Every structure is written in C-alpha cells, then in structure tokens.
Amino acid sequence: SQKIEQNSEALNIQEGKTATLTCNYTNYSPAYLQWYRQDPGRGPVFLLLIRENEKEKRKERLKVTFDTTLKQSLFHITASQPADSATYLCALDATGFQKLVFGTGTRLLVSP
Amino acid sequence: DVKVTQSSRYLVKRTGEKVFLECVQDMDHENMFWYRQDPGLGLRLIYFSYDVKMKEKGDIPEGYSVSREKKERFSLILESASTNQTSMYLCASSLAAGGTDTQYFGPGTRLTVL
Secondary structure (H helix, E strand, O other): OOEEEEOOOOEEEEOOOOEEEEEEEEOOOOOEEEEEEEOOOOOOEEEEEEEOOOOEEEEOOEEEEEEOOOOEEEEEEOOOOHHHOEEEEEEEEOOOOOOEEEOOOEEEEEEO | OOOEEEOOOEEEEOOOOOEEEEEEEOOOOOEEEEEEEEOOOEEEEEEEEOOOOOOEEOOOOOOEEEEEEEOOEEEEEEOOOOHHHOEEEEEEEEOOOOOOOOOEEOOOEEEEEO
C-alpha cells in the first residue's frame, strides 16, 4: 500500500542546534516533494519544493534533500530558533489531477 | 501574495443540520481542495475541483458534497451534520496543470457538531 511516514513523536531541540526531520514514502514515484509548516489552529504554509532530479535545495536556514533511491526526504533547519517551533508536513504529488498527499507531520519544539 | 479565505474560523452546529463552508481564493487558481484534519490522521482530501462546475471525489467524500459555480469560490456542504464530522476543515488552491501543485491554504474552520 502507499504510505508517507513522518515521525509522530515531537522533536525537542535546543536553540541554535540543527533540527532534522524525516519523510519516508512507499509505493509512490513523486516528481517532486514539498515541505509545509503548520502552526496550531492555522493552515499549512508552503516552505520548499524539491524535484526528483535535485539532490538538495536551500532557502535561508532551511535545507531539503531528496533521495529517490532511499525514498526519503530530509528537512533541516540550521541555527534553530524558538520561533521555528511548529508542525512540519511533507507532501508529494500523487497521480492525476495535481493532487498532493500529505504526511501526518512532525512537531518541532525549540527551547531557548 | 495568494490569499485564501474561509467563511468562519469557528462553527458550532447541531446533529442533522445542513452546514455550508465557504472558501474564496483571489489568485485565479484553477484547482481548489477541501481537506479535513484530525489528530493522528493528518490531512485527508474530501473533494477537489480543477475547473468551474467540475468536482472530483477525494479519499473521504462520504457525507459531503461540494459546489463550484465561480472560479474563485468552492463550497463544502454537509447535508446532515453528524458528530463524527467534528474536525478542522481546510481549503486550499493551486495553479493548473504544468505547475508544481504548491497549495495555498486558508486559515481553517474548526467545526463542532453537537
């Protein structure tokens, strides 16, 4: 069956450290993978997109990698700040009609 | 900036009531989506639309219907609300085919059915 898996346990780190979140998928062949941020009681907000032929993508303190062999994406936040505390969702394109399939998200807590 | 608005942030309805959730986007996007989000289950697609008057069932359409009479507006209808439809409802929009399907979400409507 098709699955997208993100660690359901919250990730607790100290301010200034690098946070690394994982997204694994099974039985999908995505052309690209996206990461979104969601704050409590709010809708998700798009952060980054990485295509299947890209190994790595960066935007300010954010970095995403995409390994189609391992069927995995890693999302890094360097020099993390308490304001980075949120739930991070990965999403990939499903077949047909521009649909995205979302993982359940990983909650990140950055302590001062 | 793309803006997606939803008619209510919080809504309380009684079992059996007909419920309308409205979503409006201002970026001329072709595609619009309705999701519900529940703890531990993530975002689940209810219905989507890729053009005016067109609609496609998502993964959990039972108990819901939709309407898209104008490009910018996509409505979700609960014909007879039930307690298991208590959830956070999120609307999203995206550009047409050929794009990267990045979705822009509204702020969500937290619906409670008593």
